Amino acid sequence: MPQKLPLQNWSKEQLIDEIARLRRRKKYGLVWEDKLEDVVEQCKTELPVLKEVKNKAITKDKNGPVNILIEGDNYHALSVLNYTHKGKIDVIYIDPPYNTGAKDWKYNNDYVDINDGYRHSKWLSMMKARLLLSKNLLKKTGVLICTIDHSEQERLGLLIEELFPSKKITCVTIVHNPAGIQGDNFSYTHEYAYFVYPQTGRSIGYQVRNEGDEDIRNFRDVTGADSLRTAGANCFYPVLVKDDKIIGFGPVSPSDFHPKSINIKRKDGVIEVYPVDPQGVERKWRFARQTVEAISEELVVKCIKTRNVFDIVRVKNWFNYKTVWTDSKYSANNHGTQLLNKIIKSGSFSYPKSLHAVVDCILAGSHEKKDGVILDFFAGSGTTGHAVLNLNKEDGGNRRFILCTNNENNIASDVCYPRVANIIKGYKSAEGEDIAGLGGNLKYFRTAFVGAEPNDKNKEALTKQATEMLCIREDTFEPVKDTANIKIFKNSKQYTGIIFDEASISALKKEITKIGGIWSVYIFSLSDDTFDDEFEDVKQKVTIAPIPEAILRVYRRLSKT
Secondary structure, X not given: OOOOOOHXXXXXXXXXXXXXXXXXXXXXXXXXXXXXXXXHHHOOOEEEEEEEOHHHOEEOXXXXXXXXXXXXXXXXXXXXXXXXXXXXXXXXXEOOOOOOOEXXXXXXXXXXXXXXXXXXXXXXXXHHHHHHHHHOOEEEEEEEEEEEOOXXXXXXXXXXXXXXXXXXXXXXEXXXXXXXXXXXXXXEOEEEEXXXXXOOOXXXXXXXXXXXXXXXXXXXXXXXXXXXXXXXXXXXXXXEEEOOEEXXXXXXXXXXXXXXXXXXXXXXXXXXXXXXXXXXOEEOEOOOOOXXXXXXXXXXXXXXXXXXXXXXXXXXXXXXXXXXXXXXXXXXXXXXXXXHHHHOOOOOOOOOOOHHHHHHHHHHHHOOOOOOEEEEOOOOOOHHHHHHHHHHHHHOOOOEEEEEEOOHHHHHHHHHHHHHHHHHHEEEOOOOOEEXXXXXXXXXXXXXXXXXXXXXXXXXXXHHOOHHHHHXXXXXXXXXXXXXXXXXXXXXXXXXXXXXXXXXXXXXXXXXXXHOOOEXXXXXXXXXXXXXXXXXXXXXXXXXXXXXXXXXXXXXXXXXX
């Protein structure tokens, strides 16, 4: 388009084309210049796979869940996870680089500093590519949590709105540095956490308070016209009390019934407690008769000795999470930096998150689910892994984590892995104190590559390199059989069989019949053969998939995206 020419010199066709281009251009939302990223372009010529680093594996609970740490660029790790974990992730928690201009991240192997005129476009391009990949991994009920500071908060919010149009989005403020970070005009004390979750149903958990911190309030409305019986007839009924305990609720009182006192004692010893105040004014309970059973466990009988009567109070120890978090436990210095320095070598990582902030984010996002899968693809110092292990120890859960991080400045090998390993196995703190391990299991993988050109040689190479991916997909890591043509792995619930030569199908069928149980079988095929007819005579439950075609389909879809 000859845009350097004066407009009056454009041809009719050129003007029509320009009008059409302008009409196609986004009219509302976030607009930036998308910048090509080397790691994304690499996937056009090479396909990512995973290779296990066996000497970094940790097993402290043979029957427990296996956690995963992937070393490599998170774009490549997410590409692999699109095959192994599509629709399987309960919570994604990420703490991406904040793009402060202080050279805290690289784009195409160059640090992005404050003088880079495209630093916001580069950051948005980087985030969009990874959020698109991670979007495929979430369950329908899954929750994405992304923390950020003021440097990119507004742009991140618009990007999330664009990528997750069907989701609900709430931005939470977390005060993580009460002393403040000094700026030219304001002292910043907080950062943000975007929660992205389904529009319908309950996806966000409750915040639970410890004994002594409960909210105790009168179950009877006490002031104003809205508290009167006439404002809610269904809220005027007796709470039935016997031996100082609530034993049930009576029906809604007829409109012509007016108790003379807050308490009426029946012949059977049951006391009917009505929402009548000390002045004899008929008010109402805060819950209608048809809904009171839902909170009955929160109601407690209170004896008012001065009047020698019973009243009802509500003792509530769970609450919706507020949109501003101010507890001292969220201090990134006390419960982030200082904690990390006790676990591994001092000064090894800048600005780790408060462990408690991550724990509460996961609790909020998982809605009290104790066996979910939590993914962090900006794993950094491994706080998310620590938080998951900590939660499992506290409530007996079986949550699993997947951490992805590159090894820039040895962050994977010298920070993330040592921290998680120490938390699992136990360690001696910087002060010399023996800290017991939290237990758990860990598998360590690195990203690797095979050629992307769809020829027979590359298909064979991808199949040979796919073993770790298949074990991760099926969550079966314990080896049962390992030959040139057949590999078998298991967990406590199922088996995975991998056949590299279809001539070995009969041999695997014999193993299936002998071992029994539930099986997932992967068979190498240069085409897309299903081999279903080969297993018709097998009585066990067997799911069959050809490889590498199933993997290639995922990568083809990602390349189009």
